[in-house]
Amino acid sequence: MSVVADGDGPSAAPPGVTVVRTGASLKEGGPGENGMRRGAAPMVRGYLDSLRRLTLRAMRLPRHDVVVTMTDPPLMARVGPMLAAWHGAAAIHWCHDLYPALLPVLGLRIPDPLYRLVEWSVAGAMRRHDAVVAIGRCMARRLAALGVPSDRIVLLPNWAEPGIRPVAREGNGFRADLGLGDRFTVAYSGNLGLAHPMGGLLDAATELARTDPDIAFLVIGEGRGRPALEAAAAARGLSNLRVLPLQPAGRLSESLSAADLHLASMDPRAEGLLVPCKVAGALAAGRPCLFLGPAGSEAAALVDGCGRTLDPADGTGLAAVLRGYARDPARYAEEGRRALSVSARWDADTAAWRFAALAESLLGRAGKPVAAPLVRMSGRGLPHA
Structure with missing residues (x-):
């Protein structure tokens, strides 16, 4: 498995996982806290720069069987089908936050024509994925409203950090x-x-x-x-x-x-x-x-x-x-x-098993031989799993 992550942070990973960093720092004008504090325009530029870095780095990887895009930076779903076609892979979008609909909630106002264009573009990209993972039934309903076929929407809730236990x-x-x-x-x-x-x-x-x-x-x-x-x-x-x-x-x-x-x-x-x-x-x-x-x-x-x-x-x-x-x-x-x-009833091991089963089902449906594990793309270091 390869994980493509933005920034220049630590790349420690479990055995069998390779973390590939873009090398660019997120501290100046990139996505997240600093970008929001500096205003909408610098934050948007930071998001687009992050998207470009991640996409170009993923294109230089050897062939993988499944491409998994995540939510951060926004518009990551747009490049998933393209990267999957580049690698001859299946495409999964793991939706943790639904953009652009979330942007107004976060206080980022964009002109209505631009918002509608981005929404139309993202919805179209979602429909071109082989599977879209929703972390809740409420999110699954939103994805269905965007036109994602119900048989491509997979419910996979978030789980607690492994190791959390009650202390008296x-x-x-x-x-x-x-x-x-x-x-x-x-x-x-x-x-x-x-x-x-x-x-x-x-x-x-x-x-x-x-x-x-x-x-x-x-x-x-x-x-x-x-x-x-x-x-x-x-x-x-x-x-x-x-x-x-x-x-x-x-x-x-x-x-x-x-x-x-x-x-x-x-x-x-x-x-x-x-x-x-x-x-x-x-x-x-x-x-x-x-x-x-x-x-x-x-x-x-x-x-x-x-x-x-x-x-x-x-x-x-x-x-x-x-x-x-x-x-x-x-x-x-x-x-x-x-x-x-x-x-x-739902922990990291169970979720990992469910996700692996999803990937294998997509490969089996396409009749593709397995050449390499997943490639995942994330804007903020390693993903939750």
């Missing part, structure tokens, strides 16, 4: 380091992006700071939304809310298990355009999760029975639900056990 309160060093004691603790852990509204969380923390100050909030993560969150928490004087950086992989089980309950949020406009993977991490830690987002999304279905779905803007409603959990340890303990059971 009494043995949790992370919780001890924070001095949480016996306080009921609520955590948001993961990306603080523009598609993840935090207003409801802030309003709930503000109300509970007055009525239930023993309920503690942890926000652990990075992203474009973090500065605004920190500023709002400081302006409100929220002593019950702490904002922490992303934790090292070695402390992930401890940091996720430091909470009694987790929160995940998503802008309702993003339904079917992304699925917050932080839900999977919370469930793998054996903790219930409240999803602050649309009821029709994959995340809402995932927390059914081990959490609840709430309006992301309803801080008062969230505060009431959190009070109920804090006063009922048996409830969140039982929902935590259910969360662990849900998580155990």
